[in-house]
Amino acid sequence: MSRLKADNLRKNFGGIAALAGVTLEVEPGERRAIIGPNGAGKSTLFNLIAGELPPTGGRVYFDGRDITGLSVDERANLGVGHTFQRNNLFPGLTTFQNAWLAVQHRRGVARHAFRDARRFDAIELETGELLGSVGLAEQRDQVVGILAYGQQRALEVALALATGPKVLLLDEPTAGMSPAETADMVRLIESLPRSLTMLIVEHDMDVVFSLAGRITVLHYGEVIAEGAPADVRANPLVQEIYLGAREAQALTGES
Amino acid sequence: MATLKARLSTAPVWLIRHQRWALIAALAFACIYPYVVRLYFVTLAEDVLIFAIFAMSLDLLLGYTGLTSFGHAAFFGAGAYLLAYLTTRFGVTNLVITVPLVLLGTAMLAMLIGFFTLRTRGIYFLMVTLAFAQMLFSIAINWSAVTGGSDGLPGVPRPSIGIGPLSFTFDSRESFYYLILVCFLLTYWLLRRIVNSPLGWAFRGIRENEARMRALGYNTFRFKLASFAIGGAFAGLAGLLQAHSARIASPENLYWTMSGQVMIMVIVGGASTLSGPVLGAATVRLLRNFISSATPRWETLMGAIFILFVLFARRGIVGVLSDARKRFEAERPATAARPAEISESPQAEAE
Numbered sequence: 001m002s003r004l005k006a007d008n009l010r011k012n013f014g015g016i017a018a019l020a021g022v023t024l025e026v027e028p029g030e031r032r033a034i035i036g037p038n039g040a041g042k043s044t045l046f047n048l049i050a051g052e053l054p055p056t057g058g059r060v061y062f063d064g065r066d067i068t069g070l071s072v073d074e075r076a077n078l079g080v081g082h083t084f085q086r087n088n089l090f091p092g093l094t095t096f097q098n099a100w101l102a103v104q105h106r107r108g109v110a111r112h113a114f115r116d117a118r119r120f121d122a123i124e125l126e127t128g129e130l131l132g133s134v135g136l137a138e139q140r141d142q143v144v145g146i147l148a149y150g151q152q153r154a155l156e157v158a159l160a161l162a163t164g165p166k167v168l169l170l171d172e173p174t175a176g177m178s179p180a181e182t183a184d185m186v187r188l189i190e191s192l193p194r195s196l197t198m199l200i201v202e203h204d205m206d207v208v209f210s211l212a213g214r215i216t217v218l219h220y221g222e223v224i225a226e227g228a229p230a231d232v233r234a235n236p237l238v239q240e241i242y243l244g245a246r247e248a249q250a251l252t253g254e255s
Numbered sequence: 256m257a258t259l260k261a262r263l264s265t266a267p268v269w270l271i272r273h274q275r276w277a278l279i280a281a282l283a284f285a286c287i288y289p290y291v292v293r294l295y296f297v298t299l300a301e302d303v304l305i306f307a308i309f310a311m312s313l314d315l316l317l318g319y320t321g322l323t324s325f326g327h328a329a330f331f332g333a334g335a336y337l338l339a340y341l342t343t344r345f346g347v348t349n350l351v352i353t354v355p356l357v358l359l360g361t362a363m364l365a366m367l368i369g370f371f372t373l374r375t376r377g378i379y380f381l382m383v384t385l386a387f388a389q390m391l392f393s394i395a396i397n398w399s400a401v402t403g404g405s406d407g408l409p410g411v412p413r414p415s416i417g418i419g420p421l422s423f424t425f426d427s428r429e430s431f432y433y434l435i436l437v438c439f440l441l442t443y444w445l446l447r448r449i450v451n452s453p454l455g456w457a458f459r460g461i462r463e464n465e466a467r468m469r470a471l472g473y474n475t476f477r478f479k480l481a482s483f484a485i486g487g488a489f490a491g492l493a494g495l496l497q498a499h500s501a502r503i504a505s506p507e508n509l510y511w512t513m514s515g516q517v518m519i520m521v522i523v524g525g526a527s528t529l530s531g532p533v534l535g536a537a538t539v540r541l542l543r544n545f546i547s548s549a550t551p552r553w554e555t556l557m558g559a560i561f562i563l564f565v566l567f568a569r570r571g572i573v574g575v576l577s578d579a580r581k582r583f584e585a586e587r588p589a590t591a592a593r594p595a596e597i598s599e600s601p602q603a604e605a606e
Binding site: 050052071072073076077081082084088089090091092093097100101102104105106109110111112113114115116117118120159160162163 | 448452453454455457460463466467468469470471472474475478
């Protein structure tokens, strides 16, 4: 049974079909990348699976269970964790407090109303370890709003990991990063346990080819190719789309 | 002139530096207070303490959970009416019975109003909470058989506590003052426990970024409902004390100006702290008292003060004080590093 399945997912914005029926299956432990030119519907697909947007049609299954009608928090509690394309943290709190909020929920203590939060030693320990594992141990007491961009991206991943996901959905984890920061992020993602299923939407082809075991290519809201990285790279249709897109960009000067 | 100015500027600094002693002194003073001042000032202190409870209860919503409720008078008024009804219609004055009933009643009312309002955000939330409070106001005005109409429910007796021969009635002004002081301290202590607990941190998380909280698996609606219920219950307690103190539950307790006034207290005092609403309540109620006897235009002055704080001191009185403290410590490292005070500082930081 596939861990994650999108069945004929559709999404219309106004009269425009951003996603025109996408079906894909992700096996347990698989690392799947979703690529495609701008406007291909990658982010839309991502948000439908994460639960941030309701679909116009189609279903989403997690471990065989229909989760189409479930809210974001219900999906997170089942084990579908996701990061955001733009940093979406708790800006006024410290790095530690950010991670703490994620850990305290998963450990089920968030409803304690009278015990001082500093007295939960096990959760403090786990939060510390989590920050260490993403390389943020030294930034522990810094307010998140003043962290470097790459560090905020790492915290973004840490928060999603802290929910204890079975599937981790990463929305452009290296967006806006310098090459050095990108390399750090790739190392971080590679260091995650192999049992963790991942779905990565990503622009950076080097990142995609170094992380993904399988690639799905979207174009105008439809799947046009799917397979191992080498096959996708060799696919003439994919080459045409990417080459075409690059030529168009070169002509209009848009990025 | 220079020395006077120097003295004036160091007096608050002394208070800031020795916060704990200032607090202990204030508490000791509060205990002997009714025996050292005129009756008028005892009544005034009761008024400030009741509104401090009310303002702290709103701050749980406004400052900690990020819920800009403009209808908090609903729970204050409901507490007052519930108490007035229990005492005048059923003759129940025993706090052991009235306090739990009022807390439960206002918490349930808050859950009900919260159920409908907490799905909205920002300006819509503000308007819809205001609408619910005004709805209660209109019920209080129109349903005279139960609420006494525009006269309210007068003749609220003093509260009592205990059973049979062991019962005590808070007849004297001093005893009633102590009752309010104890309620205030208990509220402060309980809310402090709550805001420092995991639940309190979840509230802050919702204030900072609700969408992210949901992505972490929090059912934020339920947490907001909890915050609303707790805030509503403590506002109800303030309303209960207000009805006992004024001896009447009046529609004014439910009116939107009451919601506005308590919001001003929180913002002028400093939201997201518990001491802020207390200072704000004292500022607003004392100003109202002293200025309204001189001129009926106290609301104009209150408005001007509110605007000044919003424009120049967003973090309120508490923010101004903590900035002053930081400035003082930056300016006088020599004084700050005196050996006797070094040993004191880690504990002060810990608090």
